[in-house]
Every structure is written in structure tokens, then in C-alpha cells.
Amino acid sequence: MTGIIRAFIAAELPREIKKDLVSAAGVLGEGSDRIRYVSAENIHITVMFLGDVNVSLLEKIKDDIGVAAAGYKHFEVSIKGIDVFPDSRRPRVIWGKLDKGREPLRNIYRDLGKRLEYLNLKEGKMAYVPHVTVARIRYIKDIERFNRAFFGCAGKIFGRCLIKKISLFQSVLSPAGPVYRKLYDGLLKNQE
16 A cells, blocks of 8 residues: 555443443534544544555654553443534534543553654643544534534433544545544553
8 A cells, every 4th residue: 555544443332331321412403514424334432643654654643642542451331421522613523422431542642742743743732621522513504503402411311332443544535434444443441
């Protein structure tokens, strides 16, 4: 493989949690709204977006992810509630909130930011909000109706799981939406 790929690092979630997130987000929009929902198979906890990466650096990136992951033990995450970026007056992204597991993810994020400095990323230097992107919003016709539905999902519990690895993915953009291809798993340490 040669050239440039679009890449990111993420923690995967079980199918049931992903399905529940998609269902909850689906009730927020209506026919006249322009919301692009993430397909259930693409839902993940974003750890770090790398953007365009030269393929010649992939092995070094994999090594750095592996070393970073090995420095952390398995940890539990729980997803409770839905939120929006930047705020409820101008929602652009619908995302699942992590109720548990934020701190280990922040630590991994900071560690990766230092290890991957050679990529000159903005990521790793900015405040990190562990999240699960569920949809991107282009237009909401009735913001009050949207916010009533949104606040109705604010405390919903979507589930919990054990994070045992962080993974490097390639994102291939297509008219039907992105297709994610896993390139590498960085394994976290066992609890024992």
C-alpha cells in the first residue's frame, strides 16, 4: 500500500450498545430535518482522529499504539445519555456520553498525543471529550421539538462493556458514507 489514507484510533463497542444508540438518535429527527446517522457497524468510541496519514508511517503508528495500549489495564466504560456538540441551540453532532471510563481514555489520548507528535496533529494537544458519535446534523426545522426529544434521551442507559484494546482504522469516504477498515489492534494489559 502506498500513498495517503484517512485514519483514526478508536475503542470498539458491542453490537447491542451500538444498536441502542442508533435507535435513540433516530427518534430525535423527523422528515424535514437533515441528519446523517452513523451506521451501527461504524459506531465506536473516538480516541484520536489522525486525518490524512502517509502509508509509509503506518508501521511506526501501529508500534506507538501498541506501546501506549500495553501501558494500561482493561477498563470498563458505560454509556449513559445523549448530548450534542456544540450546544442544544446549534446542534451539529449527536453523541453518546460516557458515564464511566472517561479518565482511562483521557490518559490514553494524552499518551498517544505525545507518541504521535511526529504527525503534527492538533489532536493530543486539545481537550479531549471521550464520546461516541451517533449522527451529524445539517439542519433541524423545529429546534424546540428536537430539544424536547433530545432531553428525553438525556438519562437513558445504553450499556457498559470492558475495553481490552484500542484500534487503528482506515476511513474510506464514499457517497453512501464512510467505510471503516481495521488495520491494527493495540492490546491493553489484563487486570491480573
